[in-house]
Amino acid sequence: MLIESGSPVAADQRIDISLTINGETRALQVAPWTTLLDLLRERLDLTGTKKGCDHGQCGACTVLVNGTRVNSCLVLAVMKDGAEITTVEGLASLQGPGSNALHPLQEAFIEHDAFQCGYCTPGQLCSSVGLLNEGHAKSREEIREAMSGNICRCGAYTNIVDAIEDVMQAGGSR
Amino acid sequence: MNRFEYVRAGTVSEAVAALAADPSARFIAGGTNLVDLMKYNVERPSRLVDISRLPLDAIEERDGGLRIGALVPNATLAYDERVRARYPLLGDALLAGASAQLRNAASTGGNLNQRTRCYYFYDEGTPCNKRQPGSGCPAIGGVNRIHAIFGTSAHCIATHPSDMCVALAALDATVRVEGPKGERSIAFSDYHRLPGDDPQRDTTLEPGEIVLSVDLPERGFAERYTYLKLRDRLSYAFALVSVAAALDLDGDTIREARLALGGVAHKPWRNREAEALLKGKPATRDSFQAAADLIVREAQPQSQNGFKIELARRAIVRGLEQAAAGTPQSSSDKRIQ
Ligand SMILES: Cc1cc2nc3c(=O)[nH]c(=O)nc-3n(C[C@H](O)[C@H](O)[C@H](O)COP(=O)(O)OP(=O)(O)OC[C@H]3O[C@@H](n4cnc5c(N)ncnc54)[C@H](O)[C@@H]3O)c2cc1C
Ligand code: SF4
Ligand code: FES
Ligand code: FES
Numbered sequence: 001m002l003i004e005s006g007s008p009v010a011a012d013q014r015i016d017i018s019l020t021i022n023g024e025t026r027a028l029q030v031a032p033w034t035t036l037l038d039l040l041r042e043r044l045d046l047t048g049t050k051k052g053c054d055h056g057q058c059g060a061c062t063v064l065v066n067g068t069r070v071n072s073c074l075v076l077a078v079m080k081d082g083a084e085i086t087t088v089e090g091l092a093s094l095q096g097p098g099s100n101a102l103h104p105l106q107e108a109f110i111e112h113d114a115f116q117c118g119y120c121t122p123g124q125l126c127s128s129v130g131l132l133n134e135g136h137a138k139s140r141e142e143i144r145e146a147m148s149g150n151i152c153r154c155g156a157y158t159n160i161v162d163a164i165e166d167v168m169q170a171g172g173s174r
Numbered sequence: 175m176n177r178f179e180y181v182r183a184g185t186v187s188e189a190v191a192a193l194a195a196d197p198s199a200r201f202i203a204g205g206t207n208l209v210d211l212m213k214y215n216v217e218r219p220s221r222l223v224d225i226s227r228l229p230l231d232a233i234e235e236r237d238g239g240l241r242i243g244a245l246v247p248n249a250t251l252a253y254d255e256r257v258r259a260r261y262p263l264l265g266d267a268l269l270a271g272a273s274a275q276l277r278n279a280a281s282t283g284g285n286l287n288q289r290t291r292c293y294y295f296y297d298e299g300t301p302c303n304k305r306q307p308g309s310g311c312p313a314i315g316g317v318n319r320i321h322a323i324f325g326t327s328a329h330c331i332a333t334h335p336s337d338m339c340v341a342l343a344a345l346d347a348t349v350r351v352e353g354p355k356g357e358r359s360i361a362f363s364d365y366h367r368l369p370g371d372d373p374q375r376d377t378t379l380e381p382g383e384i385v386l387s388v389d390l391p392e393r394g395f396a397e398r399y400t401y402l403k404l405r406d407r408l409s410y411a412f413a414l415v416s417v418a419a420a421l422d423l424d425g426d427t428i429r430e431a432r433l434a435l436g437g438v439a440h441k442p443w444r445n446r447e448a449e450a451l452l453k454g455k456p457a458t459r460d461s462f463q464a465a466a467d468l469i470v471r472e473a474q475p476q477s478q479n480g481f482k483i484e485l486a487r488r489a490i491v492r493g494l495e496q497a498a499a500g501t502p503q504s505s506s507d508k509r510i511q
Contacts, residue, residue: 005184006192008221011177032180032222035209055210062275070279074209078180079202079224127275134274136253141506148409149273 003081017081021046022090023097030077037061037072040087048088048122052151059150062123062130063087069130071149088122091129104172105129108163116154124150128164132172140165175212179221186352186384189225194354194382196221201384203245203281206272207288215298216289216305230283230386233257238392241350244283244385248338249274251282261390262502263399263420267341269505270403273410283385286339286349286365289376290332290440291412293317303329304373311373318476320414323483324439330373331476334366334441335412341401343434343442344418347390353383362388366441376440395420395432400496400503402489403436408508413437415485417493421457428452428461433494435469438486445469457498459491466490 001013009015014029021044030039037054040046040063052060054073061073064086086094091103105128108114115121127150131137137146143161152160179196183189193199199221202208211217230243233254240256251257252268272280294300294312301309313321313331321331339362347362366377379385403416416436422429431452435443448465455461466487473483492510496503501511 003180003182005182006188008179008181008192011179015180032178033175033212054213056206056276059273059275068278069275071206071275074204074206074276074279076202076205076209076222079205079226130278131274134249139506145409145506146274149275 003078015078017078019077019080019082020084022086023093028077032076032078034077035073036063036065036075036077036080036085039077040072040085046087046089049126050119050122052120052123057151058120058123059127060120060123062126062150064126064130064133067130067133069127069133086126086129088125091125094129103129104167104170105132105163108167109160112159112163112166113156114159114163115152115156120150120152120154120156124152124160128160128167131164132168138168143168175209176215176218176220178219180224181221182224183228186228186230186386189223189228189384190353190382192221192223193384197381199223201225201283203284204247204279205284206276206280207284211289211296214296216296225283225384226281236389239390242282242388242390244281244387246282248272248277248280248282248285252277260396261341261345261394262396263394263401263418264338264341264345264390266399266401266502266505267337267403267416267418270401270413270416271337282338282388285336286385286388287377287379288334288336291335292321292332295332304332304369307372307374313476315477317478319478320412320437321476321479322439323473323475323479323486324435324443325368325441326439326474326476327369327371327373329371330369330440332369332373332440333437334376334439335437336442337401337403337413337416337436339366340416340418340434340436340442342388342390343444344420344432345390345394346432347388349385350387350389351379351383351385353380355380357386359389362442363444369440373440395422395497398423398497398500400493400501402493402496402503402510404485404489415482415489417486417489418442419490419493419497421494421497423457423498426456426458428455428457431465431494433465433469433490435486435490438473438482445472452494457494459495462491462494462498465494
């Protein structure tokens, strides 16, 4: 059902929203308690984004909402009606419409061996794209601090920082 | 998560009316605390009032200070040029909290109203007076390493987990709210409350009231301040003890001191007697030690958190030293100088 400001939508109703996901605008019907993470994974088969903790404590679910990195497990999809979402599957398309080229950060992660099992990697990648968009972190120490919201159980941290530093020094491209 | 009605508010009055219409309704802003608590069934609102689209997202100059809209994200506030130049204590406290992703989503009003991280509060399988009034407080005599050492009661020993609020307490901010009875302003030190015998209430916000803004007075102590946060890991962890310290010096003499502690009480802990003691004294370790002693004199340990008393004493002295020297704690280089 369509949403109208100020009027409640009953708990058994599905709500019409529109999201642009990795460049494609989609009309969707969601229950109000559906998180963005569950919508991506369970409904849209975009399983690149991972569910580690489901409580904001690991960063595996990090995606970009209007270019800003957030934990999709704590976002209700209905609240982001109209937003642009980028997941790890869409990072390549940030290089231009229809592009299949990897994002410079993806290239750098491969080059620097910035993962072992790869479980945290989609979140690490989206988080580092968000970090570059923000433009606050400059030094190695600042990158480490700004990436602290992404836990890596394999401990690939050093190489992750190397990869980000590399792309940053090249001015966002490589 | 329980099933709930969803209301998207377009105006503040719509939001207030939608909340007032249902006693178990909740506002939702960034959702980083509420959605988490709903997943644990700690919060079970029958209605969510989405306030994220309200026009409360501006930072404006006002009466020589700043008015921070309730929906300003924590990250936006921390990096705002006026905040960095005039209220760096606030910016540093914000950056010491949570992670970059969470700060992007978290709002000013949500940060103010975030709930305790007490393990029992989070676990619906255990009693907890804050979650279920009258059921008991298993933290007393239980696992209470992270709990309060000041202002506790026989009913609750929880702490308020916010970093931002510790800085706002030191800066003497004001919280502006609106409810069914109209608008009012609450001094920051009156906004959060001690648990007493009704720990289910964290704040003095009345039912149906919404936070509109946090207002900062003109004085920001931008020259001499620090936010020193001590925790179990260097980032992405709540404070065991934190100190917001701000000084105004005349040569070596303290003209004014502000000191608030986090992680130690049900609200940001300010001791005005200690601030008064510092006034007119030389900015030396001896003076800082005397203030710290006066503050921790009132501390009462639980079974596992006695270490916080000595930690607080040392953090106060170090925080005041950092402020006096004009060398605030770096938020990326975690060595404590
Ligand atoms: C893993 C993790 C680590 C964290 N670490 C830290 C940390 O180190 N330091 C720290 O300070 N915080 C930390 N946080 C907490 C974080 O700062 C809060 O979750 C956040 O500030 C809440 O803001 P929000 O907008 O998301 O609130 P929401 O979740 O939307 O709301 C929280 C509460 O506030 C109420 N509310 C929201 N806006 C208003 C308003 N305008 N008026 C009245 N009521 C309102 C809601 O009804 C709800 O009860 C952490 C959180 C997580 C998940
Ligand atoms: S300390 Fe407070 S929040 Fe924790 S169990 Fe006791 S009553 Fe509940
Ligand atoms: S799954 Fe979202 S932070 Fe862990
Ligand atoms: S690569 Fe395995 S968790 Fe990070």
